[in-house]
Amino acid sequence: MSFPRRYRRTVTDRASAAGDQARARVLEVALDLFAAAGYRGTSIAQVAELAGLSQSGLLHHFPSKVALLVAALDHRDEIDGRLLEVDSQPPLGWAAFDALIALVRRNSQRPNQVRLFVTLSAEAIDPAHPAHDWVQQHYAGVYAWLTAAVEHGLDAGEFRSEVPVERFVHLTIAALDGLQIQWLVSGGELDMVGDFGAYVAAQKTRWGPVGG
């Protein structure tokens, strides 16, 4: 099956379909390996081998290891879609916490993705790490997203006015990250979804509206 000539995109237009396929394979493998051994613990040769092309072939698509990392992170964000948004709108108030539970449930089905994030976050605490900016922006983004949700909930009367917003957000993010680590170390035995769900339920009781 092939397109009629006039529908074909020219080479100068953009990469070929075969090239796209190779690119996609490389990104999938890179995500897995970076997840399994971190950025520094993974060689581009390993990625290339598992993706079924030579090291040089890989470097044709991603000119350096850093470029591959950045592309892999962007790819992750892309396939993540916008799980934390609904119809391009972020959920507000307690709905944001329900969205987080859904995220944890989804994460519990893809340990390698979780491992990529945990491994890379730790590695990239070092300011000299190529993903340092990415990690800082990631945390800043999550913090801003969750803070906005809580503050909106406050305005809407979904939260008691005494809720210490900043500490509350810090602890919620900590619960997410900390449970992920224990879940990974335990080899998936820990009930991450149940534990985080219990956390959210407790918070609803403590910080929900007085009459709730």
Add this chain to the structure above:
Amino acid sequence: MSFPRRYRRTVTDRASAAGDQARARVLEVALDLFAAAGYRGTSIAQVAELAGLSQSGLLHHFPSKVALLVAALDHRDEIDGRLLEVDSQPPLGWAAFDALIALVRRNSQRPNQVRLFVTLSAEAIDPAHPAHDWVQQHYAGVYAWLTAAVEHGLDAGEFRSEVPVERFVHLTIAALDGLQIQWLVSGGELDMVGDFGAYVAAQKTRWGPVGG
């Protein structure tokens, strides 16, 4: 200042005092560098240089990089002393949580030690990592220690009987680990001690005795 001859330990008895000094310097530096860049991101040559001896000189004391890592982890446990014990007795009930707050306060004064633990834990999720067993045992130990404390508190009437012990322990450990990561990523700006203290205070309200 030197010991009279008869008090000197012979060479065959054990390593010389100079050797001990070099060994100690190497361990201190190794802790710092492993903390800053992780195990895989640190070379023994770097450790040797900062410790003031050659790479081969280092390998005379620690025959391989893995041996150095294990020695450094043991050294960390040693200088940690037994902060979580008082008079060789672990605190029980809510006293265990107060001991954790003290631990967090102490950790907030030594970012490199925290970084070593966070970086290494993430790296060592990989079963092929030389510190994999160490990390698993670390988490198992903390879990057992905290579970025992809560169960003892239950018997003593310090906790409501409805407390979900396992989830409670998971979430407490998660709060510790998760706050450490955010604290490191923020460059120390996050109020880790205050956040964890607020967490413990909230738990005392929620799971403390009914009349408390």
Add this chain to the structure above:
DNA sequence: GTCTATAGGAGGATAGAC
């Protein structure tokens, strides 16, 4: 777009002198 070949460097570990 993919390959082989190779440059250029860093890391871990060993041999042997002092």
Add this chain to the structure above:
DNA sequence: GTCTATCCTCCTATAGAC
């Protein structure tokens, strides 16, 4: 106990053929 010298492996990246 510490050193210099060296080996070998692995890694990133480049050059150039097909």
